[in-house]
Amino acid sequence: MLLSMQGISKAFAGVAALRSASLEVGRAEVMALVGQNGAGKSTLIKILTGVYRRDEGTIALDGREVDFAMPAESQAAGIATIYQEINLAPQRSVAENIYLSREPRRFGMIDHAAMRRGAEAVLATFNLAIDVDRPVARFDAATRQMVAIARAVTQNARLVIMDEPTSSLDEREVAVLFETIRTLKRSGVSVIFIGHRLDELYAICDRVTIMRDGQTVAKSAMADMSKMDLVRHMLGKELAAFQAMAADGATSDRPVRLAVEKAGAGVRVRDVSLTVREGEISGLAGLLGSGRTETARLIFGADRMERGTIRMDGKARDYREPAAAIADGIGLVSEDRKVDGIVPDMSIRENMTLALLPKLRKAGIVDRARQDEIVARYIRALGIKCASPDQPIKELSGGNQQKVLLARWLATDPRVLIVDEPTRGIDIGAKSEILKLLRGLADEGLSVLMISSELEELLAAADRVTVLSDGSSVAEIARKDLSEAALLAAMAHQMPQGETA
Template sequence: MLLSMQGISKAFAGVVALKSASLEVEPAEVMALVGQNGAGKSTLIKILTGVYRRDEGSITFNGRNIDFTMPAEAQSAGIATIYQEINLAPQRSVAENIYLSREPKRFGLIDHAAMRRGAEAVLKTFNLSIDVDRPVAHFDAATRQMVAIARAVTQNARLVIMDEPTSSLDEREVAVLFETIRTLKRSGVAVIFIGHRLDELYAICDRVTIMRDGQTVAKSPMADMPKMALVRHMLGKELAAFQAMAPDQDVPERPARLVVENAGAGVRVRDVSLTVREGEISGLAGLLGSGRTETARLIFGADRMQRGTIRMDGKERVYREPADAIADGIGLVSEDRKIDGIVPDMSIRENMTLALLPKLKKAGIVDRARQDEIVTRYIRALGVKCASPDQPIKELSGGNQQKVLLARWLATDPRVLIIDEPTRGIDIGAKSEILKLLRNLADEGLSVLMISSELEELLAAADRVTVLSDGTSVATLPRKDLSEAALLSAMAHQVAPEGEIA
């Protein structure tokens, strides 16, 4: 065994990030490390590489117990980490990047000729022949990945950790990277491959370790782990009690309000089509990295759509910025309310009316009477539990913060509300309340696009669900066809026999 991490636990300010997690890697093996956001993958790797100190557990690497206190110690021991945002000096040459801080010297000076020969030799092992005197900024993403890998190899790495290495690569570049990983295996180097694209995991990885909620929930050879089983381990189960909230399966189809056709931008959104109908909750599902949030940003005008069309009530629209979408009746409650949603030091009143401020101003002064009327109405209507409208929003519970954000957009009288992970980080009672609230809003005529990584939420609340995989819409399931098996099959991008879950 090259690496063994056992019983690893870590808490931050009383919040448990890891609970008795484990990970083992054999020499010359590619280990997939997978899990949704917050599963604990990054924390586990940071403990291994000395960024964090573990609270409990043991780690052995290359036959000895280790307890690194800084990343440099892990690097010296033979562990190299290549992050999603490749850590290279873009204006320095390929050779300089490969030997950065370890330059060969002659008579006390950098031996550029030796550095050039060494860089060319190590890249040749990956069948890469490039001008190593050129700055790395002049090369594509796949070449930069290989430069980072070459640097790891010249450091005599026994284990290379790759964090989402294919996220910005096209198909040709992925093929080049995978051949490089196979070369590493042949030379005895092990790889931890952190990724989310299932086809890629099955193409390059020997075994898989699956994490959820800070724990290791499954380990298996890739060949013995069907895609649907892998997805189910990643997602788990939590909200089965909400199934009683599910809408009527026999509601007639309503007119389309928002139609997105063949939307694309870069590699994160390749070809997405979906429909949000009047008075319905349309779900948007998919694993981490499937393009759900990126699709919402395109619709809202936060990112520029490069191809495809958007129609509102049958009329084609182009949203160049969020103000265009807001003016056309679209609101977006973002995935991370603490970063993109609330302004923590501002009051409930101020947070709730942020999007409405242009309409509340007269001669540049906020109409306080109108503001008070709107805030009071929505606090009452949504059941926001607070001391007063002037209470700082940071003092509220997660569920009540989410209600304030909902109120912010409802006050703009939207026709379409996009809500990304509506119940993330709130307790189960508040989750039920938020979903019931969305159901009531839809029943009153609002069109809701609900993005969720929780299967039970989608089964409980959605009238139809569009499933994304690798930036492409792969299935749209109407209410009558919605089931856990159907969603898992679509998310795993395969068709299972009816009623069967691998």
């Protein structure tokens, strides 16, 4: 056994993040580490790598007990971590990144020729031949992953931890990464693979460790654990809640709250028409580049619409800026919560009430009592797990960050809520929670426009789906006709010449 973590416990501000958790990794083994956001995976890894100190428990590496006080100590012991946001110096060359702070020297000077040879040699072990003198920023995400892995190999890593390594990769790039992981395994290196895409876990991992609520709840060989059993362990319940969430009965007789007619702007949005009725979830589907997010930005006033009409409750609107859309009762939970959503160093309270600040001010001063009441109400209503409203939002799991963003817009009392990829980057259990929240809001009368690239989510939650292709709406599918086959057929409609679905 290469790694053994036993009885690991950790609490933050009195809130238990880990409770007697355990993890074992064998030599030359790929171990899947899975669980909902907030299950304790990141905390366990940060304790292993010396970012956090454990409150209880033992860690043994290669049979010897260790206690890393800082990341540099774990790195020196042969543990390398490759985070979801790859930690490279983008304007430095590939060779410089691989040997950063460990540059080979000759006569006291950096030996660039030796560094170049070393970088080319280690990349060659992964069948990657690139110009190592080019800045890493000029390469795609998969190549940057390879560079980060090469840096770990040159540090003589015995254990490589990969945190959501496929989140920004396409299918071809995932195949390259998986072959690299197999190469590491053949050379005797072990890998901890943190992910939530089940097909990928079964394709690359030997065993799985499942965490829930800060505890290790199951361990198994991947071949002995069915996908449904894996999900049940993660959730602690059946997954039935993720099925058939759409409204009871048709919504086609309800009043139209939002109507977009022949909207266009530039080449990304050519001719989009859609409707969102009162108290329904209207889905917006399409392949990458179909214009889904661009359409949402036009509706919200973040981009200017060049042609077409937007109507709210039958009245034409011309939103020239988001403030106008917000004032008219439209909210937008953006696709990338880290870039366009949360302010990471601000508290939960501050993030939640950002859009409401104009209404909370009296004589230029925020009404703190009213702010506290609103924040407490939505923390309770949405089940946001946090130590306190003053906790920095960056410390929350992805699912809880998403709930804070939903609360931000719900606090403005919107009539239409646009949610762009509301479950991206969060685990299955949190996905189910978010979709149930949206369903409940629609049942209370809110009109929801849900953009999703996950067909399962649209099939589970949407009352109707508008499909976009190449910037145009090509189909509107009612709930009674909604199926995976219908969605895929619509997405393949009007494909550019020479392409196939």
